[in-house]
Amino acid sequence: AQTVTQSQPEMSVQEAETVTLSCTYDxxxxxxxxxxxxxxxxxxxxxxxxxxxxxxxxATENRFSVNFQKAAKSFSLKISDSQLGDAAMYFCAYAANFGNEKLTFGTGTRLTIIP
Amino acid sequence: DVKVTQSSRYLVKRTGEKVFLECVQDMDHENMFWYRQDPGLGLRLIYFSYDVKMKEKGDIPEGYSVSREKKERFSLILESASTNQTSMYLCASSSPRQGWSNQPQHFGDGTRLSIL
Incomplete structure (x- = not known):
């Protein structure tokens, strides 16, 4: 069975700084x-x-980018120029590219932005 | 704009009651999902449906059932609610016609259910 692991329950970052959230999967x-x-x-x-x-x-989307290491089964999220609106729970998720489109989620990382 | 609507944002019920959580989507999606979200556990799949009257068990189906009589509506049923079912419940929908490269699962706003 597929598993997704997020080892950082909580993270914090100063506004305008960069933060990386970790995710590994199997x-x-x-x-x-x-x-x-x-x-x-x-x-x-x-x-x-x-x-x-x-x-x-x-992949990149504006201030958000990932570091995808397929051999290591690692998928981290980098948020650049952190903004107050980025404060949230972040979930990493996996889906096989066939079948019934089930998503397997990690346990989440709560990100706090410090003004 | 696409929309997944859950009937209640907050719900309080008593142990032993039969509880219905309703979810409606307006995107003509084939697939619909019910997740449970608990702190430290993330989202866990309870049941999903890939067509009308079709259903499959997810990872934690015990104590729950589902109903999908119409394509747009997917109901989660707690036959006899218990306190350990106090949680946040999220509904989602997606379409296999569009594939993962184009369209992710769309989520409702969640129902925070408390069983007393």
């Missing part, structure tokens, strides 16, 4: 997707960024 599949979701206090789960396992280039 799978025997070769074709899959990885995601970072953000859940602010409003509870709405928002997709931040996605990475297809077959793409070697790391």
């Amino acid at each position: 799978t025997s599949e070769s074709d899959y997707y990885l995601f970072w979701y953000k859940q602010p206090p409003s509870r709405q789960m928002i997709l931040v960024i996605r990475q297809e396992a077959y793409k070697q280039q790391n």
